[in-house]
Structures are given as structure tokens and as C-alpha cells.
Amino acid sequence: MNRKPKRNAALTRRDYVRYGGAVVGGGLLAGCTGGSGASTASTETDASAEETAQPTADDQSYTVSMEPVGTVTFESVPKRWIAYDGGYADMGVALGKGDGITGIGGADRYYTYVYDELPGVSVDRERIEANPEVRTKEQFYELDNDVHLYDPNMLVHWFDWGQSDVEEIADNVAPFLGNLIFRRSDGWHDYRYYTLYEAFEKVAEVFGEQERYEAFERLHDDFIAEIQRQLPPVDERPNVFLTYEGTTEPETFSPYRLNDKGTSKKQWRDLGVSDALAGTDIQNLSTTNRGELDYENLLEVGPDVILVRGHERKSASEFRETVLAYMQDHPVGGELTAVKNARVYRGGYLNQGPIHNLFLTERAAKQLYPDVFGAVTSDSELFDRQRVADIVNGAI
Known part of the structure; x- marks a missing residue:
């Protein structure tokens, strides 16, 4: 070299x-x-x-x-x-x-x-x-x-x-x-x-570009405040298991912990959900921890919602027709509460910037609270796309 x-x-x-x-x-x-x-x-x-x-x-x-x-x-x-x-x-x-x-x-x-x-x-x-x-x-x-x-x-x-x-x-x-x-x-x-x-x-x-940054910060803060204003009480929010599994026929799952304050989990923290792995000794996926869970492990955890990373080039419908459908047909996976209720979704990007975060927070709000923000497959928009474009293009 x-x-x-x-x-x-x-x-x-x-x-x-x-x-x-x-x-x-x-x-x-x-x-x-x-x-x-x-x-x-x-x-x-x-x-x-x-x-x-x-x-x-x-x-x-x-x-x-x-x-x-x-x-x-x-x-x-x-x-x-x-x-x-x-x-x-x-x-x-x-x-x-x-x-x-x-x-x-x-x-x-x-x-x-x-x-x-x-x-x-x-x-x-x-x-x-x-x-x-x-x-x-x-x-x-x-x-x-x-x-x-x-x-x-x-x-x-x-x-x-x-x-x-x-x-x-x-x-x-x-x-x-x-x-x-x-x-x-x-x-x-x-x-x-x-x-x-x-x-x-x-x-x-x-x-x-501090002026552009400040405009984004204001837009972000207003957006998050409005989302949080509409959240249901804490005891009515789902607990979430966040995982990575890139195949359409998942058998094992690499765990993420929501208590890790990394930026890849920002939307879940902002939306006030609890970690389904709380109280367990299961560690976060990292370069030194490559442990995986199987369906029997997930039955013990019993998450309300499962979020699966590794499928970000699929639409919400494509994910449901492949990954969710496989889990529903699985002899053990089909017994999971989240699977029975069709509450298995794409888990979001590992690396997100400020524009990504707006889209991912909107998506996550629909996944977790569809009665408030609309179904994840709907076209409802929770933030102003034109305003974001204006800031990027200099119309601050």
C-alpha cells in the first residue's frame, strides 16, 4: 500500500x-x-x-x-x-x-x-x-x-x-x-x-452552512414535538424487539438494545417505546458480540412489535409479503404475539442523517401507533417535504 x-x-x-x-x-x-x-x-x-x-x-x-x-x-x-x-x-x-x-x-x-x-x-x-x-x-x-x-x-x-x-x-x-x-x-x-x-x-x-443547520434543527424539533404531543400514555405503548436478519426466511435474529443511545435508534427513543429485552442479559449486537436468538427465545421474550433490519430496499408491502408471511407460516414463529397481530416491520437504517431521520420517524410512528398516525402502508405524510427541499436548496 x-x-x-x-x-x-x-x-x-x-x-x-x-x-x-x-x-x-x-x-x-x-x-x-x-x-x-x-x-x-x-x-x-x-x-x-x-x-x-x-x-x-x-x-x-x-x-x-x-x-x-x-x-x-x-x-x-x-x-x-x-x-x-x-x-x-x-x-x-x-x-x-x-x-x-x-x-x-x-x-x-x-x-x-x-x-x-x-x-x-x-x-x-x-x-x-x-x-x-x-x-x-x-x-x-x-x-x-x-x-x-x-x-x-x-x-x-x-x-x-x-x-x-x-x-x-x-x-x-x-x-x-x-x-x-x-x-x-x-x-x-x-x-x-x-x-x-x-x-x-x-x-x-x-x-x-450553520444557517441551513439551524433551519433543519428548528424543523426537526417542531416535528418531534408535534409527534410526541400525540403519543398515547406510556402504559399503552408497545414494547419492541429490534433485530437484524437480512433473509426473507429468518430463523435466527441478531439482537439490538434500545438502551444503546446510538443514532440508529433515535426514532424509537423519540417515540417513547420500551425495549422488549429490558431486564435480560442479552447484549447488543457489536463487533465483539455476534450472538443470535431463535424463535423459542423470542417466545420467552414475547415482544409486542418486532422490527427487522436488513430489508430497506423493500417496500412495506413487499416486506409483509415475504418476511412476515414466512414468519406467519413458521411452526414456532407463527405463535409469536407480534406475528399473530401482523406487527412485524422493517427496522430502519443503521446509518441515518437528518433527512433520513425525518422519514424514519414518520414510518416508525405509523408502525407503532397506526391508530394515531395512520397505517404504515398509507400515503399520509407527517412532515412537510417541500420545506425540507427548500432548506436543502437554500430557500431558508
């Missing part, structure tokens, strides 16, 4: 963006070391590191601070960019920067079809599919972006990068800025987590 940059190494991206004072001990991810030379970031950050310095009239540079990288100084607003997952990619699109995305770390989990419902909002799916799994140094050199919306520790722990690899790309191409936020069950992530909107705000600072 020791490929030289496309240009003279002396003319690095340091001429464009550079790391600021939060990089300590001579290492980008200074803090503690892991196996194979890997490193995770320090959990300590100077109090001022979470502040963003705005450019002065004579100096157009500005800084953005985010764990685990620390403070990054930008000489001008990035134009070419890439995100590891669909959540950060969706943030960029929400901020009106969709034209600058050059690829993604995992295209299979970036669901762009929601943009079809937003007038004038789209991304170049061909460009994304041309670079659908950007995870190697060669790819970072080739794409030559101005910022990488990746948690670099994820590259270290998932794709066998070393700290020196991260530093090389940051020095010779562009900085990393991102934090793995979709779940909170990875032992190596021993530094600050961010909520969806805290991370979104950081990305807005990167692109100088």
Missing part, C-alpha cells in the same frame, strides 16, 4: 487544510494504543476544543473541533468530500453539498431513494456506485478529496489501518473529521459520542 501521491509529496494538502493544536504527542490519534500498532484517541479534550473559530476579515481560515481527531483548521470551505456511511453523507446533502460527494465507505447502506420525495434534491448515484467502498489508502489518494467525514479509529479497528496510515492520508490528501455514532457498543470507542444533531452541527461548521 506504499503508493506515492499523484503529485509532489512536498505540495501536500497541508497547503489547504491542516491539523490544529488538539493533535498532541506527535500523533494524530494520540492517547492509547491497541493491537497491530492501532491507536484510539485520547478521551480528554481542552475545553476550548469544542468551540469553532470563525474567520476574520483578513483571515479566511477557520477551525472545527470534533473527537477523536481534535481541532482541524480549514483555509477555505471544502468542495470535494467523502463520507464513510450514509448518515454523514445525508448530512452533506442536507447542507446543500450533494454535488461535492465523490464516493462513500459503504454504498449498500446509503439509502438515497428518500430524496425522490424532495423536489430538486438528488445525489449522483452513479458517482457513488463508482466508488462504493472507499477504505484503502490508494482510494483516498485517487479521489483527492478536501475532507474525509470518517472516524479514523474505525479505519484502524475495522480495516487494519495503523496510526501512521491515518497520518499519511491526513498529511498528503486531506484531514479526517467524524465520529462513529450509530451505536455505542464498541469497546474501542472510549471517547466522546455525539447525538445526530451534534454531529450534524459539526459537519455544518465544516461546510460553513
Whole structure:
């Protein structure tokens, strides 16, 4: 992987963006070391590191601070960019920067079809599919972006990068800025987590789009408040089993815990449901826990609602005609209360950004409270698509 940059190494991206004072001990991810030379970031950050310095009239540079990288100084607003997952990619699109995305770390989990419902909002799916799994140094050199919306520790722990690899790309191409936020069950992530909107705000600072961010925040807060105003009393809400099983004929189920505060479960927390696994010792799915439950286990748990991830390219009707139908015909699965009541639904994206979250919260409200918000197969809309499109397109 020791490929030289496309240009003279002396003319690095340091001429464009550079790391600021939060990089300590001579290492980008200074803090503690892991196996194979890997490193995770320090959990300590100077109090001022979470502040963003705005450019002065004579100096157009500005800084953005985010764990685990620390403070990054930008000489001008990035134009070419890439995100590891669909959540950060969706943030960029929400901020009106969709034209600058050059690829993604995992295209299979970036669901762009929601943009079809937003007038004038789209991304170049061909460009994304041309670079659908950007995870190697060669790819970072080739794409030559101005910022990488990746948690670099994820590259270290998932794709066998070393700290020196991260530093090389940051020095010779562009900085990393991102934090793995979709779940909170990875032992190596021993530094600050961010909520969806805290991370979104950081990305807005990167692109100088704080006004768009604030408009999204207001829309989101009003939407959630109106949804929550209509929720039934707590004792009338269903308990939920959230799982992953990508086949149409499921036999075992990988468990998720709703008490994990990752962004992938935001809609369920906002809708006030309880975790069917509460009070059990069943652990959340993670890189170190790959345990699965079978139908007999689920009979003991007895969830009111089952939410199955891994079917996001199916419509609600297609899911019911395949996964639900199989479970209804299963000799044990058919005995589950949720199956008998046809309350088995798609479980939502693993990685969601602010636009995704609006659609997923609307869907979840219909799944959980159809008597209040309408059936999940209905066309009823709970938020204003045109308003979302207006913000993305700059009519704030």
C-alpha cells in the first residue's frame, strides 16, 4: 500500500487544510494504543476544543473541533468530500453539498431513494456506485478529496489501518473529521459520542452552512414535538424487539438494545417505546458480540412489535409479503404475539442523517401507533417535504 501521491509529496494538502493544536504527542490519534500498532484517541479534550473559530476579515481560515481527531483548521470551505456511511453523507446533502460527494465507505447502506420525495434534491448515484467502498489508502489518494467525514479509529479497528496510515492520508490528501455514532457498543470507542444533531452541527461548521443547520434543527424539533404531543400514555405503548436478519426466511435474529443511545435508534427513543429485552442479559449486537436468538427465545421474550433490519430496499408491502408471511407460516414463529397481530416491520437504517431521520420517524410512528398516525402502508405524510427541499436548496 506504499503508493506515492499523484503529485509532489512536498505540495501536500497541508497547503489547504491542516491539523490544529488538539493533535498532541506527535500523533494524530494520540492517547492509547491497541493491537497491530492501532491507536484510539485520547478521551480528554481542552475545553476550548469544542468551540469553532470563525474567520476574520483578513483571515479566511477557520477551525472545527470534533473527537477523536481534535481541532482541524480549514483555509477555505471544502468542495470535494467523502463520507464513510450514509448518515454523514445525508448530512452533506442536507447542507446543500450533494454535488461535492465523490464516493462513500459503504454504498449498500446509503439509502438515497428518500430524496425522490424532495423536489430538486438528488445525489449522483452513479458517482457513488463508482466508488462504493472507499477504505484503502490508494482510494483516498485517487479521489483527492478536501475532507474525509470518517472516524479514523474505525479505519484502524475495522480495516487494519495503523496510526501512521491515518497520518499519511491526513498529511498528503486531506484531514479526517467524524465520529462513529450509530451505536455505542464498541469497546474501542472510549471517547466522546455525539447525538445526530451534534454531529450534524459539526459537519455544518465544516461546510460553513450553520444557517441551513439551524433551519433543519428548528424543523426537526417542531416535528418531534408535534409527534410526541400525540403519543398515547406510556402504559399503552408497545414494547419492541429490534433485530437484524437480512433473509426473507429468518430463523435466527441478531439482537439490538434500545438502551444503546446510538443514532440508529433515535426514532424509537423519540417515540417513547420500551425495549422488549429490558431486564435480560442479552447484549447488543457489536463487533465483539455476534450472538443470535431463535424463535423459542423470542417466545420467552414475547415482544409486542418486532422490527427487522436488513430489508430497506423493500417496500412495506413487499416486506409483509415475504418476511412476515414466512414468519406467519413458521411452526414456532407463527405463535409469536407480534406475528399473530401482523406487527412485524422493517427496522430502519443503521446509518441515518437528518433527512433520513425525518422519514424514519414518520414510518416508525405509523408502525407503532397506526391508530394515531395512520397505517404504515398509507400515503399520509407527517412532515412537510417541500420545506425540507427548500432548506436543502437554500430557500431558508
